[in-house]
Amino acid sequence: MGDLQGTGVETETPVPRFRRVMLKISGEALMGDQGYGLHPPTVERIAREVKAVRDMGVEVCMVIGGGNIFRGLQGSAQGMERTTADYMGMLATVMNALAMQSALEAMGVFTRVISAIPMDQVCEPYIRRRAVRHLEKKRVCIFAAGTGNPYFTTDTAATLRASEMGCEAIFKGTKVDGVYDKDPKQHPDARRFDRIGYTEVLARNLGVMDASAIALARDNDLPIIVFSLDEPGGFRGIIEGRGTYTVVHG
Template identity: 80%
Template structure:
């Protein structure tokens, strides 16, 4: 499959994908910290976004909020679930604004688009407007999840990727693909180069939550799982370089 990506990304064929959605967790923005934002890490990821855009790829982003507040954890500590989830959505807006600042510092125009209206800081989600931003070469950062409690940012990412007619979802993680168990805890964990949606669901492989995987399967959206620390960067992964796992139909 890497060979297929490399062929699609050859100079004659152009980028492997015309439009993609990058999904990263809020924890990815913490760097070596235990909480909040680590500016050098945010800047490094922003640089990868710009490098991918320079290949001619239209880019959407969805960023989690776990580095600030996670709704499920708040609910587990006794907070009412709906309130906790809304707080988590607001955390994703904070992360989106931080990423917008970092990307625009590098000269690439962006739009933060929120599922919860807050006109003073970002645009409301209107699908046709968002598509137009992408066509004009702007990066769209989708914030506040789906705007509804009980749905994760994984589901929001798959939903937005489907609505934006993205060619693939790129899931940036701390490991270089999908494993059958945590490779940091189990040195014998099996790594997949490619795996089907159904196997991910059957074996609960923790790529994304079940509703996100099911939505990707129903819409034929491949999910490419890679490490944000991959030396070749996001642009290299799109060209078929480095290590990654593709989740696709069986």
């Protein structure tokens, strides 16, 4: 309980609905209105959203894609060997993670970038117990380089790390405020789901995450909360129990 200064009115501090969460965002989310690369004001805006949730006492993990710099599938489609292309995509996620770490630490948020591919001079290698300890100390952990293996997306990496860290939910930040039966930008009559099952998402190919990530979340009973990353305060709002979103669950 807090007191509004000078009014004598008691105010309640919202109790977070979650203790530990995974935030998954695409690399494209960091581009802003640019067609490529990093847009520092956008990176800073997302960092503020993360800080607001961390300041509530919630332990936050992150996985950021690399599509704003290099996407393995696109490289493969252009004739590059798939394994090489995927490793290049993993390195792009490290670059994005370091940019987000810089933005968060400029705001006073202690952050660790943890890579599935060892590169000790740049960031920490992935050791599960060490990562859990960072979270317990309220440090934001950004997991980079995917799973460290080609042929796996950052969606699957986020679900894997969320399961290993004991997260209570995966927050998938997108351009729309939930899961729709069809693209709402192209179809005004698109219907948003408040809740939908893993199996239906797979059967209808709704594109929430790739099939491997959805199946892994289902097997570990890990809910996926899809929300708009463009909505100011949206991440914190859902943690507090308000806002518009879709829950993918069993």
